[in-house]
Every structure is written in C-alpha cells, then in structure tokens.
Amino acid sequence: MAALVDYGSSDDESPAVGPSIPPAFAVTAAPDVSLDDPMTSQLAIVKPTDKSMSYNATYADLYKPAAGPANPFKSNDGSLKRKNVPTGYAEETIISDATFTTHHRTYTSLGYAADPSNPANMVGDQASAAAFGGRNTTEYRPSKEESREIKRRRQKKGDSSVVDGPGQYLGPWASYKNDSDSSDGEAADAEDDEYEAEAAAPVSNPIIDKAGAEYLNVNTTGVEQTTFHGSQERDYLGRTYMHVPQDLDINLGKEVGSTANYIPKKLVHTWRGHTKPVTAVRFFPHSGHLILSSSADAKVKLWDVYHDRELLRTFDGHTKSVNDITFTNTGDRFLTASYDRQMKLWDTETGQCINRFSTGKIPHVIRFNPDPAKHHEFIAGMSDKKIVQFDTRTAAVVQEYDHHLGPVNTLTFVDDNRRFISTSDDKSLRAWEYGIPVPIKFIAEPYMYSMVRAALHPNGKYVALQSADNQVVVYATTERFRQNRKKSFRGHNNAGYAIDVDVSPDGQFLMSGDSDGWVCFWDWKTCKMYHKIRASEQAVTCAAWHPQEGSKVAVAGLDGDIRYYD
Secondary structure (H helix, E strand, C coil), rough: CCCCCCCCCCCCCCCCCCCCCCCEEEEEEECCCCCHHHHHHHCCCCCCCCCCCCCCCCCCHCCCCCCCCCCCEEEECCCCCCCCCCCCCCCEEEEECCCCCCCHHHHHHHHHHECCCCCCEEEEEEEHHHHHHCCCCCCCCCCCCHHHHHHECCCCCECCCCCCCCEEHHHHHHCCCCCCCCCCCHHHHHHHHHHHHHHHHHCCCHHHHHHHHHHHHHCCCCCCCEECCCCCCCCCCCCCCCCCCCCCCCCCCCCCCCCCCCCCCEEEEEEEECCCEEEEEEEEECCCCCCEEEECEEEEEEEEECCCCCCEEEECCCCCCEEEECCCCCCCCCEEEEEECCEEEEECCCCEEEEEEEECCEEEEEEECCCHHHHEEEEEECCCCCCCEEEECCCCCEEEEEECCCCCCEEEEECCCCEEEEEECCCEEEECCCCCCCCCEEEEECCCEEEEEECCCCCECCCCCCCCEEECCCCCHHHHEEEEEEEEECCCCCCCCHHHHHEEECCCCEEECCCCCCCEEECCCCEEECCCCCCCCCEEEEEEEEECCCCEEEECCCCCCCCEEC
C-alpha cells in the first residue's frame, strides 16, 4: 500500500518534510473521437442497382453533400433533364398533343394512322388507308364551302309555336332539299321523296334488313290508326281482352301488395315486336293481365301476359319516338307522349284516339292525377322547363308550373294526391301543391345529380329516385321532403341513361335496370343487393313489377325485346 504523504504545516518558514511525488502522465479531458461507425459507413455504400437498404439511414446521411462527379442530366435547379439516353430519360418529341389526338382518333375510327417517324407512310389497315386516301379525321371533314352548301340545302327549322301545317317546327329533324331542278316543283318534290326514302332505308343498312318491312312502315302523317293482332277479338261470351281472366291459379282481383314478394330468378317469356329500343313498360292497373309498351319506333303495343302471351294491338299515331305512357286508374284509357310534340289519349279496348294535346314543346313525362275527383286532369313535364296541367275533356291548359331551370324528368303524386314532386335536369327537386304554381319545397344541394326516374313506395311515405351518379336515393314525402341519408342503393351503372326504378308491391324489394344489361334487386330495409340478372347485352332501361304476382317482373331496353322473369 502506498505510504501516506505528510503535507506539513501551514507555516511558510518550515518546509514540508516527506518523500517526493513522481510526475504523472498527461491526461486530455475531451479527446477527438470519430462518430462514424465503420460498419455503418460500409452499409451506407449503396449500389445503383440496389432497390433496398439494409440499415435505417439518419437525417445526416440522407442530406449529405453529393459526392463524386456531377450528374450531366441535372439542370441548375436540380431537376432532371429529359434526354433520349439508355438511362431511361426520354426526350420530348416534336409532335403536339393535338396532332397525337387526331392520329389516335383516326386509328380508332378508320384503322390506320400516320407513322410518327415518317408521316408519309401509314401504319395499320392499309386497305382502309387507301380507301380514304390517307386522310385523318380532321381532313375527312367537309370543307367550309361544302358545309355552307349543306346548310343551304337544309329546310327551315320553322316556328316552334306551330305544330302542324305550313311553317311547322322541324328543328333538328329538318330534311335536306335536292334543288337540282328547282324550276320544276313536282320534279323537285319527287327527288325529295326519293332522297328521303334513300335516307330512311338504304339497301346496305344491316339494321333495317334485320328489322324487316315493319321498320319502313313509319307513320309520317300523324294520322291515328290501330291494328288488332290477337287470335280473336272477343271470346265466346263477347268479352274483349279488357276482361280480367278468371281461369287462372292466381286471383288477379285481390288487393295489390297483400301477398309476399320474392326475387325472380329465371326467364319465363320474351315478347318481340318492336324494331327499336323500348322506352316504357306499364302493367295494366290492379290486375296486371296486360302489358303496354312504347318504343322509339313511334308505336305503342299491347301484350297479353297470360294464356297465349300474344301481341294484341298496335297503336300507331306518332311520327317520332314515344317517350312515356301512363294508364288511367281503371286502365280503359292511356296517354302517350312523343318527340313529335304531341300527347294523345287512347282507348285501350278499341284503339281509337280520343283527344290530342300539345304546347309546341317535347313532353318528357306524363302522369294522371290519381284522385278520382280530378282523374280527368294530367300533368306533363316539358322540355321547356315547364310542368303543364291539362284537362282531358277540353284539351285546354288549366295550369302551368314554371320554376325549373331545365327539362323536367319525373313527376310523382304524393300525400294522398294533394301534392306532387318533380325533378329536372337542373339537379333539383321541387314539391308542389296540386293546382298552385308556386313550389312549397325546393331542394338543390351541391352534391346532387340529375334524377331521371322515380318510383313511389307502396306505403306512400318515400319516393325512390334514380340519380345519375350510379345510385338510387330516397326522399321522404312528408312535410319536410328531406333525403333519407341512410337509404342509398348502389352497385349498378345508370350514368348516361334514363334507367327505370320500381318497388315491389309489398314494399320489400327495390328493382332497377342497368346500363350493362343487368337487372338489380335490393332489400328496401338494409339497402343490400340481393340478386342480379343478366337480361341483355345492351342497357336495360325499363323495369316494372307485376302488381299481383309477387315474383314476376317485366324488363326491356335498347334491344327492343320485353322479357318476363319469374
């Protein structure tokens, strides 16, 4: 053990006595220590081909100064230059976006396009390129002189207030005059007729060839006529097809919605007779033993649901596509609305046209007032943003509702028929008191889309509306007319089409068509999609639930066929 050291006294005169202390080694309190871990420095070396790192890089490592030679492909601001080099950087070409779009459309439409490296050469369908002279879609358009000549030959559009007769409104349906021999009026008329005939039925049109002669038999005069197609017009007791069948396994006279409904699964029957897309399908009120259908071929047809399921009668009185049809409460009459700006009241049994109504505008939707005291009146949603109320006895307009900012799409009577709800292309919903031209409720939210079809729930408390954003929304029909946010039916596509929506008679299921050819079924309470049926290769735009048989529906669409499912 080391000896203790005597430090001595504090007296300066007496020196300290004791052994001498040897000098110690020099000690540095803060030595220079390298903070770089040799292993970390080794791991920080990353190859250009590596796609992962084996250590967690620190902030200092991530933002170290760039070492090594400067990147020749970086600009002064640090962004990479676009160079056509093997490293993957592409150099911008001299072709503009407009030129690329033009050649892309040309290739999509005609099957060929110009070679970017040599525009004189064509790639793709060489036969098509030779047939069209290598012109693109922009060059293929007529010149300004040709366009002016075409417009000069076009007939005058006419006055929109004139429905029939001289100066009637033609609009986009105005034909072209062949004035090669303007001095001879009869010759010009004959050439016009020949031109229109060729335009209506070219020999090489496969659609018309497939449709047959009935396609060419279009009523261009607007004179109402009807044809009975059934096997017999009256039975052995003298009853027509208006008589509800009594020889069936089901009672067609019971209260609608009194039995449980089920989702259909299989195809039972297909009715064919229309040559163009079907626009509306309506079951006969209460019994449902007949089906009324309208089509873009300007005809309305009546079909038998039971027995032979044959075509019974054709109602021909419109010159253009029929938009909408609606029965009276008893079904003895029905209304039709057409693009020829006419609304006509027909007798279901005889096919006679009882009355005609028009405002000079196109009607989009028509509905009778279900109230028995006012059943002689109906309302029509027009293309000029108005809702017009007609009296069928005098054919006079008795009221106008003019608050919408776009064409009217749907009309639905609610609250014991004292009010009705309308929707329009202006993406709004309005509620009206019947007979009072001032809306009592106006709903227009930024998230709303156009609502194109509507169906009233059997309990009368809700209305289902087909929204253009691929969903079915539900609004209450009570005082506040608010949207039920908990009920939204999704899973189908309807954008771009007027797809029908319908609720089962017992209120348990909701049905809708689809633009891809499906028929979709949802549970009303849970909004869960139960089933989908592939009905067609084209859009299904019409859907109606049978009022008495809870598992049968009729659907139709762009292919012109009416399908019956069970």
